[in-house]
Amino acid sequence: MTTSNTSPDIDLDNTTRTELERAGVIVSKVDYLYNWARGGSVWPLTFGLACCAIEMIASATSRFDISRFGSEVFRPTPRQADLMIVSGTVTKKMAPQVVRIFNQMPEPKWVIAMGACAISGGPFKQGYNVLKGIDRYIPVDVYLPGCPPRPEAVLQSLNYLQEKIRTQDIKSDPAFTKGRRQYTVPEFTGKDLEPPYNPDVWQPPTNPNVKPLEEATA
Amino acid sequence: MSSPTATAPNYELIQQDGLETSLLEVSMGPHHPSTHGVFRMDVKLDGETVVDLQPVFGYLHRNHEKLAENMSYLASMPFTDRLDYFNSMTNNWAYALAAEKLVEIEVPERAEYLRVIMAELTRLVNHISLVGFFINDLGALGTPLLYAFREREKIMDLFEQASGARMMCNYFRFGGLRNDVPEGWLDRTREVVDRFPDFLDEYEKLLCENEIILSRTQGVGCLSRDLAISAGITGPMLRASGVNYDIRKVDQYGIYNRFKFRVPYTDDDVGDCYDRFMIRMLEMRESIEILKQALRDIPGGDIIGKAPKIFKPKPAEAYARVEGPKGELGFYLIADGTPKPYRYRVRPPSLINLTVLRDMCLSQKIADAVVILGSIDIVLGEVDR
Amino acid sequence: MSHTVGHEPILGKFPGLEWDEEAGALVVPAAQAAKIATWLRDNDAFLLDYCSNVTGVDYLEREIKEKVTNEAGKTETVIRIEPSRMDIVYHLYSMQKQTGPLVLKQRTNREQPEVESLTPVWRSCELQEREVYDLFGVNFMGHPDQRRILMWDEFEGHPMRKDYTEPFDYEWEPTPHDEVLERHQRGKVIV
Ligand code: SF4
Numbered sequence A: 001m002t003t004s005n006t007s008p009d010i011d012l013d014n015t016t017r018t019e020l021e022r023a024g025v026i027v028s029k030v031d032y033l034y035n036w037a038r039g040g041s042v043w044p045l046t047f048g049l050a051c052c053a054i055e056m057i058a059s060a061t062s063r064f065d066i067s068r069f070g071s072e073v074f075r076p077t078p079r080q081a082d083l084m085i086v087s088g089t090v091t092k093k094m095a096p097q098v099v100r101i102f103n104q105m106p107e108p109k110w111v112i113a114m115g116a117c118a119i120s121g122g123p124f125k126q127g128y129n130v131l132k133g134i135d136r137y138i139p140v141d142v143y144l145p146g147c148p149p150r151p152e153a154v155l156q157s158l159n160y161l162q163e164k165i166r167t168q169d170i171k172s173d174p175a176f177t178k179g180r181r182q183y184t185v186p187e188f189t190g191k192d193l194e195p196p197y198n199p200d201v202w203q204p205p206t207n208p209n210v211k212p213l214e215e216a217t218a
Numbered sequence B: 001m002s003s004p005t006a007t008a009p010n011y012e013l014i015q016q017d018g019l020e021t022s023l024l025e026v027s028m029g030p031h032h033p034s035t036h037g038v039f040r041m042d043v044k045l046d047g048e049t050v051v052d053l054q055p056v057f058g059y060l061h062r063n064h065e066k067l068a069e070n071m072s073y074l075a076s077m078p079f080t081d082r083l084d085y086f087n088s089m090t091n092n093w094a095y096a097l098a099a100e101k102l103v104e105i106e107v108p109e110r111a112e113y114l115r116v117i118m119a120e121l122t123r124l125v126n127h128i129s130l131v132g133f134f135i136n137d138l139g140a141l142g143t144p145l146l147y148a149f150r151e152r153e154k155i156m157d158l159f160e161q162a163s164g165a166r167m168m169c170n171y172f173r174f175g176g177l178r179n180d181v182p183e184g185w186l187d188r189t190r191e192v193v194d195r196f197p198d199f200l201d202e203y204e205k206l207l208c209e210n211e212i213i214l215s216r217t218q219g220v221g222c223l224s225r226d227l228a229i230s231a232g233i234t235g236p237m238l239r240a241s242g243v244n245y246d247i248r249k250v251d252q253y254g255i256y257n258r259f260k261f262r263v264p265y266t267d268d269d270v271g272d273c274y275d276r277f278m279i280r281m282l283e284m285r286e287s288i289e290i291l292k293q294a295l296r297d298i299p300g301g302d303i304i305g306k307a308p309k310i311f312k313p314k315p316a317e318a319y320a321r322v323e324g325p326k327g328e329l330g331f332y333l334i335a336d337g338t339p340k341p342y343r344y345r346v347r348p349p350s351l352i353n354l355t356v357l358r359d360m361c362l363s364q365k366i367a368d369a370v371v372i373l374g375s376i377d378i379v380l381g382e383v384d385r
Numbered sequence C: 001m002s003h004t005v006g007h008e009p010i011l012g013k014f015p016g017l018e019w020d021e022e023a024g025a026l027v028v029p030a031a032q033a034a035k036i037a038t039w040l041r042d043n044d045a046f047l048l049d050y051c052s053n054v055t056g057v058d059y060l061e062r063e064i065k066e067k068v069t070n071e072a073g074k075t076e077t078v079i080r081i082e083p084s085r086m087d088i089v090y091h092l093y094s095m096q097k098q099t100g101p102l103v104l105k106q107r108t109n110r111e112q113p114e115v116e117s118l119t120p121v122w123r124s125c126e127l128q129e130r131e132v133y134d135l136f137g138v139n140f141m142g143h144p145d146q147r148r149i150l151m152w153d154e155f156e157g158h159p160m161r162k163d164y165t166e167p168f169d170y171e172w173e174p175t176p177h178d179e180v181l182e183r184h185q186r187g188k189v190i191v
Helices: A016-021 A030-038 A051-060 A095-104 A114-119 A149-168 A213-217 B064-068 B073-083 B086-100 B109-138 B143-163 B185-207 B209-216 B225-230 B235-242 B273-297 B349-360 B366-376 B380-384 C035-044 C125-136 C178-185
Strands: A083-087 A110-115 A143-146 B024-028 B041-048 B049-056 B316-324 B326-334 B339-347 C018-020 C024-027 C052-058 C062-069 C074-082 C085-094 C099-108 C115-116 C137-143
Touching: A030 A149, A051 A114, A051 A149, A051 B073, A051 B143, A083 A114, A095 C178, A110 A114, A114 A143, A114 B225, A143 A149, A149 C115, A213 C085, B041 B366, B049 B273, B049 B349, B049 B366, B049 C035, B049 C062, B064 B073, B064 B339, B073 B086, B073 B339, B086 B316, B086 B326, B109 B143, B109 B273, B109 B366, B143 B185, B185 B273, B209 B273, B209 B366, B225 B235, B225 B349, B235 B273, B316 C099, B326 B349, B326 C085, B339 C052, B349 B366, B349 B380, B349 C125, B380 C052, C035 C099, C052 C125, C074 C085, C074 C099, C085 C125, C099 C115, C125 C137
Parallel strands: A083 A110, A110 A143, C024 C099, C115 C137
Antiparallel strands: B024 B041, B041 B049, B316 B326, B326 B339, C018 C024, C052 C085, C062 C074, C085 C099
16 A cells, blocks of 8 residues: 655655654644544435435445445434435425534534435426425535436545545634534425525526626616 | 324323323434434324324425326336335336326237346345345344345346346336346346345344344234225235235236245234234245246247337326335326326325324334334335325 | 226116216215215125225316217317316225225315315225325315325415416526426526
């Protein structure tokens, strides 16, 4: 196994570093160490919504074995989990609960939107009770397309997440500086959820081909 | 908020030495690891005893029926996969049967055999996963589930080779199947089927006489024969209550009349969780018998019959049902002469089997309520659709 | 194949009972459903002890073009207006005799649909009738526990009705998504 460079961004030539390592000394940054530990022990929430959850379970079983990446500790309670894998269709009836569960998770926390449904509503997009993407209410770190994504893809999305974790800066990252992020829980109304999306998290994309109204009328 | 026939035992709050006790209300779910998805039970507890229980549905209501009424007949086929996502093949079959009732299409021999093979493999997948989850609900976290999923993966591979997808196979078409199985697939299937009983032996040795399983499941969640029939319970759960009713035998859809197999059912009038668990274990053995016969007799030839290019049935109604691994899965279609169904309805076995959940759970312990729910075998995609 | 249940013996027994040939269903007169259902369940000739499927069907007012031969011997097209209605469909089987199905229909109007609940006869109707109430807005008289089942309690309207309009919550997206794109072109997009 090749040892990875444990002291990135540190002005240290290779021979000194190897010598130091031989003596049992590692020169590194706190950021690096912290993120390395964090990324190697992401605890996902046992949270299945629909069909995709089965593939999520499959990725944890012996054939695919998510524990190779340090994430085998599935936690049923949000208070002990770092990662929420939104695996499946989020319906409007379920959306408030999803946001509430996300609010209960301690920082730092991440979200993987697994499957077409969690990303955009997927095959059920045109349904009256289907939320068209969980990113309307909570921030998503990794989008994992597929219907359902294969277990290998689940593992890859975890790798992407670990890559993202490695770039976190403890001093400036809002996850560490701002305290626990909490978002508004939508409420049921007669037709739809209120608000239909959280403007702090998500804005509808604008069509570059359509001119704004004033321009068009002028 | 009371349910019809079962009434909660007349409850008087205990008052003792000036201490007042009251009932504890717990909302289990929709995010709860033992509810198999997003199902919720509002439970009222006295200590640990359940005195009232209300199931709450709808957290996975994906508007399948409404969507299907706005698209062509064939376009609904992939959506049926997502109903009961363990058993996409049997769902496909039920829907194809209903559509074939609307428009007479002859299904070629080879397709009929492959349909049976796929359906029985699906039954194996469903039952092993269910047993794994069920033992998981009993508190054996992980190990049996890992064993079960190990076997499941073998069958998933077969599905993938045949249809291109692991779970959402979308393999059936009106009048046959989408494509033939690849070369060597039948041999690989034979191999898997031949080795499956070894796994079952191992599993049975591990579980069936396990002291803890016996004491946690026997006498828990009793369901009487009369209530089961009246409540429309179907599938292994009905047979565990002593009714010999298997749609494969009763309707003999497809070519089930050609195979020799037995229908396991209990011979007394009440079924408990252990019966339901055992019926599934026995059913797997029978599925293997069917599979062996089908794999032996399968002929060559076409795999899709002459279906009209544009599927546009004349105004008519059709109801077709199959014996899915969870019970009677039915599709009710009303055609009005357009390429879209006027009414499209799924008869979900999981939802109707839940009718008796309250009756079975009353005056049991809360931990047993979890076991009882596990033994019903629900999949939320089908309960809420 | 299981044996279908013959409907002829039932027709004479109850006044007002009709056989709908096109649908292959018995149409039960109003306010007699429970009585007929109990009879079907308990009569030795039928023993329909198992009610499999319960659902509603919403028929809007429709124009039907029909070809008729008039007195002069010519065929002409007649437009017939079929009034709107609401059907509640029950599929009945017998577990003891292993026969079925027999299709039972209750007919009512769309505006204030009200039928008799068959839950007291067959428990299996309980959740399914609740679902019909939720999605179609049919009132089941005598149902022990009639509330919404799939949608949330505050929800208004009955989504499975043919004239239900869903809330518009699409937005423009970079990929054409047939209907979404079409709606966008009609200028109905939330931006
Ligand atoms: S993306 Fe596909 S597999 Fe995943 S929940 Fe949605 S429909 Fe099911």
